[in-house]
Amino acid sequence: MAQQFLEQARVADFVAHLQKRHTVYAPHRRGSRSYAFEATSDPAGVVLEYPRTLGSVKKFFLPARETLLEFDLKADSATIPPVAPVDAVFLGVHSYDLAAVRRLDHNFLHGNPERNYVTRRQGARFIGVSYAPDKYHFAGSVGIDPYDMTGSDVFLTRHPDGWIVDVLTPEGEALVDGFALPLHTMPKPKREHFTQHIYVPQDRLNSIMANSHDHPVWEESSRNCLGCGTCNLVCPTCYCFDVQDHVAVTVDGGNRERTWDGCMLRGFSEVAGGEVFRHKLAARQRHRVNRKFKYLSDATGQPWCVGCGRCTAACTAGISIVEIVNRLIRDAEREEQVTGQA
Numbered sequence: 001m002a003q004q005f006l007e008q009a010r011v012a013d014f015v016a017h018l019q020k021r022h023t024v025y026a027p028h029r030r031g032s033r034s035y036a037f038e039a040t041s042d043p044a045g046v047v048l049e050y051p052r053t054l055g056s057v058k059k060f061f062l063p064a065r066e067t068l069l070e071f072d073l074k075a076d077s078a079t080i081p082p083v084a085p086v087d088a089v090f091l092g093v094h095s096y097d098l099a100a101v102r103r104l105d106h107n108f109l110h111g112n113p114e115r116n117y118v119t120r121r122q123g124a125r126f127i128g129v130s131y132a133p134d135k136y137h138f139a140g141s142v143g144i145d146p147y148d149m150t151g152s153d154v155f156l157t158r159h160p161d162g163w164i165v166d167v168l169t170p171e172g173e174a175l176v177d178g179f180a181l182p183l184h185t186m187p188k189p190k191r192e193h194f195t196q197h198i199y200v201p202q203d204r205l206n207s208i209m210a211n212s213h214d215h216p217v218w219e220e221s222s223r224n225c226l227g228c229g230t231c232n233l234v235c236p237t238c239y240c241f242d243v244q245d246h247v248a249v250t251v252d253g254g255n256r257e258r259t260w261d262g263c264m265l266r267g268f269s270e271v272a273g274g275e276v277f278r279h280k281l282a283a284r285q286r287h288r289v290n291r292k293f294k295y296l297s298d299a300t301g302q303p304w305c306v307g308c309g310r311c312t313a314a315c316t317a318g319i320s321i322v323e324i325v326n327r328l329i330r331d332a333e334r335e336e337q338v339t340g341q342a
Helices: 008-019 095-109 115-121 170-176 202-210 217-222 230-234 281-293 295-300 321-339
Strands: 004-007 023-030 034-039 065-072 077-079 088-093 124-129 154-159 162-167 241-247 253-260
Touching (some): 004 008, 008 023, 008 162, 088 095, 162 170, 202 295, 202 321, 217 321, 281 295, 281 321
Parallel strands (some): 088 124
Antiparallel strands (some): 004 162, 023 034, 065 077, 065 253, 154 162, 241 253
């Protein structure tokens, strides 16, 4: 399909055009260095060039806190709150966050589909945008290019004078319909390189992770860890949650609430009777990294990390998942050189 061109000076007009059709969620600056996906009220507030948002678009399909059930103890009855599709345009989504949505789709659609997530995902349209990798991005190591258009209805590639527009689906055609865009015939700019890398492919990582259970990196990387769970909460592919029933002080009703949870939090591994089966932070760190590069990857062949770098960028102790994985790789290769085994 022919490429079109959106001048930088017309971006706000394009956002306003989209707003006439749907709610538009897009990155907005928050503070001096932070960005967040939010509903757009002022088109001029949308930022298309940004390193990463603090959280991903996951929050619109799997809210951090939601009521699953409301119950009336006097009437001995319960009701399920209605859930509606997110009929909206997600503008300015990086390729790794689109890849994260596909992984969440796998988690919530396979087996017993999760009603609330599946319902919200309906009607979501995505306009992807290219980005320049910073010191935390390593999506190239997990096979996700900054120009990867997979999952986008429309994709915007940065150009010195604006944005090259690729319309990829019928839904994308409907989004740009009525907004005149000139054709673009020049080649796309060259990609900027990643500065962070994981040095082996996923199929090689599977065996390295399988032999890493007693590696000292787990203890070493957890020495400064505060167990705050920030890495879990900012991860676009983490989907664990806790469910609790709350009874009103009047004891005549209440609700059942679902909230995000994370494997780095002590309470996550606490079971009935108060037993904690991953008491040490090192064990939780090992579990977190294996969730990204081993457990789900064994079943799907894909890493469940999308290389956004959020967990490292937001870590209060400066712990890098790339450094952990590369340490495992280096030590595994040294061991192979000594033993002569590959």
